[in-house]
Amino acid sequence: MRKVATSLVRSMAMALELEAQEISDAYQEGLYEVRTTLYPPCPEPERVIGITQHADYSGITLLLECGNIPGLQVLKDGQWVTVIPVDGAIVANIGHIMEIMSNGIYKAPDHRAMVNRFKERRSITTFCFPSSSVKIGPAKEFTKSGTPPLYRTLTYAEYRHIFYNRRLDVSFIDMLKL
Ligand SMILES: O=C(O)CCC(=O)C(=O)O
Numbered sequence: 569m570r571k572v573a574t575s576l577v578r579s580m581a582m583a584l585e586l587e588a589q590e591i592s593d594a595y596q597e598g599l600y601e602v603r604t605t606l607y608p609p610c611p612e613p614e615r616v617i618g619i620t621q622h623a624d625y626s627g628i629t630l631l632l633e634c635g636n637i638p639g640l641q642v643l644k645d646g647q648w649v650t651v652i653p654v655d656g657a658i659v660a661n662i663g664h665i666m667e668i669m670s671n672g673i674y675k676a677p678d679h680r681a682m683v684n685r686f687k688e689r690r691s692i693t694t695f696c697f698p699s700s701s702v703k704i705g706p707a708k709e710f711t712k713s714g715t716p717p718l719y720r721t722l723t724y725a726e727y728r729h730i731f732y733n734r735r736l737d738v739s740f741i742d743m744l745k746l
């Protein structure tokens with residue numbers, strides 16, 4: 569997972585002409601949180617949401633959908649789009665840290681997980697973070713070129729503190745916008 573995350577982040581940084589080596593090194597050393605989720609079958613799936621609408625607070629998220637049972641949905645142009653599982657594939661999702669670092673060019677999409685009437689679904693999610701020594705803010709290349717930063721710059725500890733102490737009725741990313 570570390571290799572996949574590092575190489576994805578490197579490509580994403582290169583596409584924006586950012587200091588790709590520095591950014592991928594940060595993900596080489598960072599914290600990776602793994603969450604396994606089990607969604608039991610539900611006789612009334614239309615009345616239940618497995619994981620409610622949110623965007624991830626990671627840099628990027630790598631998701632393994634076990635058993636090819638669909639459930640993940642991404643909000644695209646105001647519509648929920650189901651991500652069809654592909655055998656053995658990893659779903660990569662952008663988290664808030666990449667949104668901030670790219671000064672809003674990459675967006676952390678809202679997504680949710682639905683439940684299935686007949687089948688149990690399991691997913692394994694790896695939330696990939698840069699090293700805790702890295703400041704979380706728009707990449708220095710944006711400020712150098714005179715582009716105004718759209719997000720605050722925080723230490724890793726501040727970022728996590730704000731996330732875990734936030735009010736749930738306020739959008740987390742909006743709190744970090746300037
Ligand atoms: O289980 C899934 O498909 C999504 C899980 C997820 O979005 C999360 O854990 O943040």
Ligand SMILES: [Fe+2]
Nearest residue numbers: 622623624679
């Ligand atoms: Fe998520």
